[in-house]
Amino acid sequence: MDKQYLTQQLMQFFDQYQANINWDLYQTDIQVHMLNKGDCLLRQGERSANMFFLCSGLVRYYSVSESGKEYTQTIAKSPRLVGSTRALTLSQPALFSIEALHASTAISFPWQPFYQQMSQDLAFTQAYAMFLESIFIHKEQKEHAMVKHSATQRYLDFCRDFPELKDTLPQQQIASYIGITPIALSRIRTQLKTDQR
Amino acid sequence: MDKQYLTQQLMQFFDQYQANINWDLYQTDIQVHMLNKGDCLLRQGERSANMFFLCSGLVRYYSVSESGKEYTQTIAKSPRLVGSTRALTLSQPALFSIEALHASTAISFPWQPFYQQMSQDLAFTQAYAMFLESIFIHKEQKEHAMVKHSATQRYLDFCRDFPELKDTLPQQQIASYIGITPIALSRIRTQLKTDQR
DNA sequence: GGGCGTAATTAACCTAGGTTTAGAGAAGGA
């Protein structure tokens, strides 16, 4: 798709924070990613120096443990920055993969020079702090739910938070988001159905 | 204890970030808190406009669910800022209490005017973003451990991360940090002892 | 020393959720 057009979206996204960015510096490094369902932007264990901007579509962050179990940490909707803050700031391999849940479009740009330039811009740094605050708060709520709520409650929470996904996303992935096996989720769903009557 | 002296520590803490702060504005609002073991700086459900700086000692962040179960989210050592970013930025009641694990000293100051002034200071905003990044990374690792590791593994992780606490902290609180009951922890400990032989 | 409150252990029992295996639909491809 049109790189010009997508870059436009990225610029608009940052405009809302009144950050003063010289995009010309990155023109040559910006890459367009057309994703089909199941394609990955970033793979667990990979080192990447890029941040991504999700222009359209939907992705999930998931990780796989040594024992082969999959856990979906986050589901992110466009428009949004996506990427591993941790991997970029500590320059370590990513702890999770980022996978498209539908067809999606994203662009990538190199984080270091961008962050270098941006950390001189107060408006941007403020916006970045706000971004971190918001994902932090989300993470805190998810930790809370994982520890304090039963699987059934977490499923109901998921249905409340993502009403548009509860019927379109495969149940395996819903199960992986709430931290249980698809089999347990199936049990919970039939249990809920019989309770309703 | 000497307010002057503790305030000095707070200023030194921010000096390391080269933030340019006019402390005179807050002199009258700064309060000193001398904490005994078990005293709380902040109580779950309370609204507070203050941020705290832990000058000496050790605190834990814990929350109690409706069903009366306690969960320790974080253990924080001095010197450090402590408080609920979430409660302050959204001006909502705190989701957790902050309790001293030993005798500790802290000072409090009003967050809003401070943050207002500080968000004009690039060095401070950068430092704040780094602070958020660091607690975010910690939270991500804890979420990961809670989901992927067994209670036994989480106990071993705790012993690795807090070697100085594993014998001094009451087992109830260790259990609450790793998200199990004290009874389960006792079982795990005897299990580990017999395994060693 | 004797009582008392708190913390830690132990054992018996229970339950949520994992594991394994099998089968039922739906969807595509030759």
Add this chain to the structure above:
DNA sequence: TCCTTCTCTAAACCTAGGTTAATTACGCCC
């Protein structure tokens, strides 16, 4: 049309950790 593959459901069984309750151990105050 049949065959394959993928997703979901169902049932039998297992296990980690929760629950309850009784027992012991360790201060601490009188």
